Amino acid sequence: MRFFLKIIILSMCFVSLLACSKVEQSTIGEVHKIEFKLLYKSKELQCSDYEKLDAVLHDMRFFLHDIKFDQESLNLIKNEWQTNNVVLLDFKNAKRHCEQGALNSNARIQFSNSMTIGKKQTLSFVIGLPNHLNHQNPVKAPSPLNKSDMHWQWLSGYKFLRLEYEKDQQLNRFHLGSMACSGRIPNDVKCNTPNTLEIHNGDFEMGYSVIDVHLDQLVGVESEGLCMGNPNDKACALWIDALRDKTFRSRNLR
């Protein structure tokens, strides 16, 4: 047992040494990650916490696009969770994920820009999809834009965010997406209520900072339990404000 502990400690030192000795400028083509952490009442959620929450999270997924660090657009790696300019963050049914050993399905942005590690600047992104992608036929779209439960069929667009949780025996559903749309799909549509939210995270230190998602800010909203995207509805307005202003914060792990 002690022997194992030693190995673990030694290897941790080794990893941290590697991290400290990392070259300042990474090379082009190297894959970088920006991690997202789900927080509840300022505490990072671990699987073991899950039963203790006063709310049961059924779904928390959202699309981000136009992701920039120090005003430079990040070139996203194409994979199941990302196209070259869109990423789906997926904390859906965290409890079920936990049974499979992880808190989430996808909680990171992966990109390939050459980056200065340790540089402190603003990380910005937009919640939602750009209009030119929003009205495409989802069954022909690449992953993650092909997921039927992130599509808002009746509005011929996507759900930019779907948050569903049970609290005080009430099921709360917050779906956000572009509304008040007219024109012809897929390419000639204008939406008067785009419902895309621009988020700026200052003091983000590349390589050392993470983005916290303060779930309690959304779950804490005293809502009527249902928002289908219309900002004129009271429940929507409260959730949208909380999502834009209070939910995302950068945190430096150093």
Added chain:
Amino acid sequence: MKSKLSLGLVAVGMFGLIVYQTHNNKDYSVSVPEHFPELPIPVDNPLNKAKVELGRHLFFDKNLSINQTTSCATCHLPEKAFTDGRAKSLGALNDRHPRSSMSLANIAYASSLNWADPLTEHLERQLLTPMFGEEPVEMGMAGKEQQIIEYLSDQQPYPKLFKKAFSSDNPSELISIDHLAKALASFQRTIISGNAAYDQYLLGDDSAMSESALKGMQLFFSEKVECFHCHGGFNFTDSSTHSAEQNFVKTFHNNALYNIDGNGAYPKDNTGAFAITQNPNDMGAFKAPTLRNIALTAPYMHDGSIISLEGVLDHYAVGGRTIENGELAGDGSKNPLKNPFIKGFELSEQERKDLLEFLDSLTDEAFTKNPAYQDPWE
């Protein structure tokens, strides 16, 4: 009398029988009546026989719902001209849809789909709502694409039908939601109704319609009753298009059913095109459905709130319905957004009978019994 009838009607044919034009597509042709425009088929989804056959299997397959209770045909029964007889349709999990099921007769020609949806023009897109939609749940398959594909890969005769229908496509993507949608849309495009007594009359059979129905037709196309403004053309709806048409005309009408706040409001779950555009002028604006087979599709209106055709005539005769009490109370005839053709009219008892007789002459019995539209699993 016939010269008057020509108003709004297409040219009368010389033949006693319905002559069909065929739309050839290599190995397949769909017959549409001679007096119908050419069938619009999207360039990226040409018809073929296997695709239509596959679509028919999918259309009637309850395994494509969350609890194996509901297929497309559950709400679109051939014997009711592809409606379900309910005021408001019922989803697989007993969600009550806010609206009534629409007939699929001649749906290929519709310039917009759903009751009040200016964005959805193609069947390939429309069917994603009943399959995957969650508000309300209809078939309840949101997030279950993989499950569908596994089912279709295992269940005969799907694998061979997919192979035949999409032979030119990449074999690794043979069974996909895209192909499912294309096949279902193709089947729906073959649902053609154009052999009612009215059609037979139009094409030269003078005995096909009764005297009363002919008088009713005159009324239907008259400025007195004004039905034809919204329910005109070969498909008795102004929401239709055909392959030669370049500009899609999407029309929606407020038909004076409600006026909840005096400013034209409709019930919250049925605000018409407003729900999508949020344009105040679109409040209560719905598509004029086809009147073909209308005698088979009761109850009527987008929300099934009028149980009979007699009731529909009453509603239009007074220029809009008044609801005296309750949360929906209001004088629809004073709805500021109502279509100006809904101005009311007076009919004698005989004229009412004639008009109803004409509407009956739009029923196409052969259509509802067409073996090409029946359940292949039975």
